[in-house]
Amino acid sequence: MKKIINQPDQFVDEVIDSLLIAHPGWIKAATADRRALVRADAPKQGRVGIVTGGGSGHMPGFLGYVGEGLCSGVAVGNVFSSPSSEQIFEATKAVNGGAGVLYVYGNYGGDVFNFDLAADLAEPEGIDIRTVLLTDDVASAPPERASERRGVAGMVFAFKCAGAAAERGDPLDEVARITAKANAQCRTMGVGLSPTILPAAGKPTFTLPEGEMEIGIGIHGEPGTHRGKLETADAIADRLSGEILRDLAAPKGSRVAVLVNGLGATPLEELYLLYRRTAATIADQGLTIARSYVGEYVTSLEMAGASITVLLLDDELEALLSAPARSPLFHDWSPA
Amino acid sequence: MKKIINQPDQFVDEVIDSLLIAHPGWIKAATADRRALVRADAPKQGRVGIVTGGGSGHMPGFLGYVGEGLCSGVAVGNVFSSPSSEQIFEATKAVNGGAGVLYVYGNYGGDVFNFDLAADLAEPEGIDIRTVLLTDDVASAPPERASERRGVAGMVFAFKCAGAAAERGDPLDEVARITAKANAQCRTMGVGLSPTILPAAGKPTFTLPEGEMEIGIGIHGEPGTHRGKLETADAIADRLSGEILRDLAAPKGSRVAVLVNGLGATPLEELYLLYRRTAATIADQGLTIARSYVGEYVTSLEMAGASITVLLLDDELEALLSAPARSPLFHDWSPA
Numbered sequence: 195m196k197k198i199i200n201q202p203d204q205f206v207d208e209v210i211d212s213l214l215i216a217h218p219g220w221i222k223a224a225t226a227d228r229r230a231l232v233r234a235d236a237p238k239q240g241r242v243g244i245v246t247g248g249g250s251g252h253m254p255g256f257l258g259y260v261g262e263g264l265c266s267g268v269a270v271g272n273v274f275s276s277p278s279s280e281q282i283f284e285a286t287k288a289v290n291g292g293a294g295v296l297y298v299y300g301n302y303g304g305d306v307f308n309f310d311l312a313a314d315l316a317e318p319e320g321i322d323i324r325t326v327l328l329t330d331d332v333a334s335a336p337p338e339r340a341s342e343r344r345g346v347a348g349m350v351f352a353f354k355c356a357g358a359a360a361e362r363g364d365p366l367d368e369v370a371r372i373t374a375k376a377n378a379q380c381r382t383m384g385v386g387l388s389p390t391i392l393p394a395a396g397k398p399t400f401t402l403p404e405g406e407m408e409i410g411i412g413i414h415g416e417p418g419t420h421r422g423k424l425e426t427a428d429a430i431a432d433r434l435s436g437e438i439l440r441d442l443a444a445p446k447g448s449r450v451a452v453l454v455n456g457l458g459a460t461p462l463e464e465l466y467l468l469y470r471r472t473a474a475t476i477a478d479q480g481l482t483i484a485r486s487y488v489g490e491y492v493t494s495l496e497m498a499g500a501s502i503t504v505l506l507l508d509d510e511l512e513a514l515l516s517a518p519a520r521s522p523l524f525h526d527w528s529p530a
Numbered sequence: 531m532k533k534i535i536n537q538p539d540q541f542v543d544e545v546i547d548s549l550l551i552a553h554p555g556w557i558k559a560a561t562a563d564r565r566a567l568v569r570a571d572a573p574k575q576g577r578v579g580i581v582t583g584g585g586s587g588h589m590p591g592f593l594g595y596v597g598e599g600l601c602s603g604v605a606v607g608n609v610f611s612s613p614s615s616e617q618i619f620e621a622t623k624a625v626n627g628g629a630g631v632l633y634v635y636g637n638y639g640g641d642v643f644n645f646d647l648a649a650d651l652a653e654p655e656g657i658d659i660r661t662v663l664l665t666d667d668v669a670s671a672p673p674e675r676a677s678e679r680r681g682v683a684g685m686v687f688a689f690k691c692a693g694a695a696a697e698r699g700d701p702l703d704e705v706a707r708i709t710a711k712a713n714a715q716c717r718t719m720g721v722g723l724s725p726t727i728l729p730a731a732g733k734p735t736f737t738l739p740e741g742e743m744e745i746g747i748g749i750h751g752e753p754g755t756h757r758g759k760l761e762t763a764d765a766i767a768d769r770l771s772g773e774i775l776r777d778l779a780a781p782k783g784s785r786v787a788v789l790v791n792g793l794g795a796t797p798l799e800e801l802y803l804l805y806r807r808t809a810a811t812i813a814d815q816g817l818t819i820a821r822s823y824v825g826e827y828v829t830s831l832e833m834a835g836a837s838i839t840v841l842l843l844d845d846e847l848e849a850l851l852s853a854p855a856r857s858p859l860f861h862d863w864s865p866a
Contacts, residue, residue, distance in 0.1 A: 196723045196741070196834060198800040200762045205799070208763075212802035215809050216822045217863070253798040387532040405532070426536045427544075459795035461831045462589040462859075463541070464534040466548035473551050486552045490826075495797045496834070498532060523798075525861035527553070 197496075202393040206250045206272055213257065217522040221260055224267065224288035229281045232267035232288045233260055242360040242369045243267065243289030246299050246353065247282055247309070249274040251390070252413060255492035258523025259350065264357035265298070269312075273392050273495075274414050276304030279311035286316045286323070294322035294366035298356050298373055300345025301327045324370035328352055330382040330503065332441045333410025333419050346413050347455040347492045348380035351505045351515065354526075358517035376511055381438040384501030385430050386411035386418065388459065390494045409433055413457065413494045413501075427464065431471035434502045439479060444506045446480035451505040451515055453487040459498040462489065472502055485515055485528065533832075538729040542586045542608055549593065553858045557596055560603065560624035565617045568603035568624045569596055578696040578705045579603065579625030582635050582689065583618055583645070585610040587726070588749060591828035594859025595686065600693035601634070605648075609728050609831075610750045612640030615647035622652045622659070630658035630702035634692050634709055636681025637663040660706035664688055666718040666839065668777045669746025669755050682749050683791040683828045684716035687841045687851065690862075694853035712847055717774040720837030721766050722747035722754065724795065726830045735833075745769055749793065749830045749837075763800065767807035770838045775815060780842045782816035787841040787851055789823040795834040798825065808838055821851055821864065 199205055210228050214221070224230040237243065247269030248256050260268050266289035269277035286295050295316065297309050306327065313323040328345025335342040356373040364372070386408045389398035399415035402408055407425065410418030425433075444450060454469040456462065469488050476483055484507055492501075505511070519526055535541055546564050550557070560566040573579065583605030584592050596604050602625035605613035622631050631652065633645050642663065649659040664681025671678040692709040700708070722744045725734035735751035738744055743761065746754030761769075780786060790805040792798065805824050812819055820843055828837075841847070855862055 196743075196760055198721075198723070198763045198766060198796060198836065199803060200764055205803075208806060209799045209802050212806035212824075216802065216805050216824055220863075251797075251799070253802075385534075387534070407532075424532055427534045428536055430534060458797055459832055459834070460534060461587075461794055461829065462826070463545045463587070463831070466545050466552065466589075467535060467541075469552050470544060470548035488548075488552055490798070493797065495799070496795055498795070498832070500534065520863070522861075522863040525858075527856070527858040 197393060199393050205393045206270065209250065210270060220522055225281060225284045229270045229277060230267065230285040230288065231257065231260060231270065232285060236266050236289045237291040239291045240293055241291045241363060242293045242366050243291060243295040244356045244360055245282065245285045245289060245295055245297055247277045248300055248305055249276060251495045252492050254523035258521055259353040261519060261521030261524065263361045263517055263519035264521055264524065265353050273394065276308045279308040279315065282309055282312035283315040286312060286321060290321050294324065296356060296366065296369050296373060297323060297325040298352055299328060300349060301329045302344065322366055324366055326352065326370060326373040326377055328377050330377060330380045331412065332381045332437050333383050334412060337441055344412055346382045346384065347453055347501050347503045348377065348382045350453060350491045351380055351451060352376045354519060355511055355514040357519060358514040372510065372514065376505065379506040380503060381442045382501050382503040383434040383437050384411050384457065385409050385434060385499050386457065387424065387498035389415055390497040411499060413492060427467035428471045431468045431502065432475065435472045435475045438502060438504050442504055442506055444481055449482045449484040449507040449512060450476060451485040451507060452476065452483050453491060453503040455492055455501045455503065456490040457497040457499040458493040459496045460500050465489065465500055468500055468502060484512055533729060535729050541729045542606065545586065546606060556858055561617060561620045565606045565613060566603065566621035566624065567593065567596060567606065568621060572602050572625045573627040575627045576629055577627045577699060578629045578702050579627060579631040580692045580696055581618065581621050581625060581631055581633055583613045584636055584641055585612060587831045588828050590859035594857055595689040597855065597857030597860065599697045599853055599855035600857055600860065601689050609730065612638065612644045615644040615651065618645055618648035619651040622648060622657060626657050630660065632692060632702065632705050632709060633659060633661040634688055635664060636685060637665045638680065658702055660702055662688065662706060662709040662713060664713050666713060666716045667748065668717045668773050669719050670748065673777055680748055682718045682720065683789055683837050683839045684713065684718045686789060686827045687716055687787060688712045690855060691847055691850040693855060694850040708846065708850065712841065715842040716839060717778045718837050718839040719770040719773050720747050720793065721745050721770060721835050722793065723760065723834035725751055726833040747835060749828060763803035764807045767804045767838065768811065771808045771811045774838060774840050778840060778842055780817055785818045785820040785843040785848060786812060787821040787843060788812065788819050789827060789839040791828055791837045791839065792826040793833040793835040794829040795832045796836050801825065801836055804836055804838060820848055
């Protein structure tokens, strides 16, 4: 295990400490343990709050999507573990500006349990809560059980749309409707080449022989749908985009956003190669790419691998994706 | 070797193709082979052009620092190989707006040879050329031979200051003076944990036993100054920042910019841990951090490891670092 860390059991708290030191004016702690973090300007009166959360080890995942035009707050669990309901509840109170709070997070058992508990704590305090579960990983369940799918890199689009809708003053039900649509129109699928080692455990989350890849792997190393010989970038892109586009069934002529996400150890160059082939496939299917994102957006510590995400746009979602957003960890570029 | 690539000998050209597809409106090719790339709006009449270049495999290094308020053009070599003098010359002509062109690149033999040749081609065409060699890697030569040092992640600061000076209309000698100062006041030192494998060679650039690290390693795997047992994040940060700050000898009360750069496979979380300890050391020495950058800025494909860069600021450099810059691959965040 080669990691640049200090005490493994201090890993998450030291990372949070680092973020607070590195980027003053960005976020602030809502709890003494600093596991509930909110925008520096929270709460925003009259605006819907957006709270997300999940396990650590996915940077810039979760924390990096708190900011202007993004989420209002986040509850931070240990590596690959849900935050507690109390941490979520404290984030909720800290972002509550009187217009309700939307929970947006990935569909994982522990997270669902704790966010639901937090909602039970918040409602008696007069805070209206809505929840949108993110379920963009097509590899994690078949189409007829799409609601059981896990949430992965598509969260970036959900956070962006939710945050932009809240920022412009949309009411809670409207922000929830838009976020649910962003999730419903989003599909992701990943490939893993090497495992992650959790700092505290010191052991790989899975093993994968030299020369092999796992298609459909989850961001915690959850088993995929196919394991086999490592293929070319083009062949991998075809496998992933094939499943995604079949499942999404976007009408010809549609506009889409594409995100090629690195899971940690994969060079940016290789992500661009996946993008290139995916873009060609998308064009072949009569779709137009309106926005492109290539980089590390939701990682799994040092896992080698990548995922491809396609979001089917309409005018509403495209406008929200294009709206300003600001965080030290989210870079959003468009042609002038 | 687990890489998401197609034909290894097509790697660089496919990456360039991908970038052009992914980010329309950003850059354009100045040669048929597309190894000379310039800002979409080049040449800018009356503005100094900034040309950089180097080997591939360092993304977002080199290419990612072409954009508004950054470099005007780049010549792109094969992986870890210099671009040709012809490619540099073509980039030079394509960015020439009549106010001269500054070459800014890392101090490596092949690059120096080819940039000098390109300057010899450009001068007879009436294009005034100045050169600033980047030499920020303190591990690569002792202080008395500082001019022989290699250029590494400090290039980000040099590009940013040069580009901002050119953008506001500074004349060539002034842009060169500022860029030389940004280099002279900048120090970097790195640590390697695992090697890079070149796509075409298929073999590691060096070997490092399990449980060991190499302090002072270069971005092509050049040998460092110390090889030993892997240490904690804090101990590694102390080794790197200790050398850097000793060499920089910044007067107490100075303001600095800090960049913690990932070499490829190292998780963002770990980079933040290095930042945290470095920030504490800098504060202990009576210096103030004015700007912070944590992420992958100049990589070495999938090498695990990181580097720390400190730039001693004055009012002039701080203003230039704070000026707007725009590229899909460079994210520059400041508190509002």
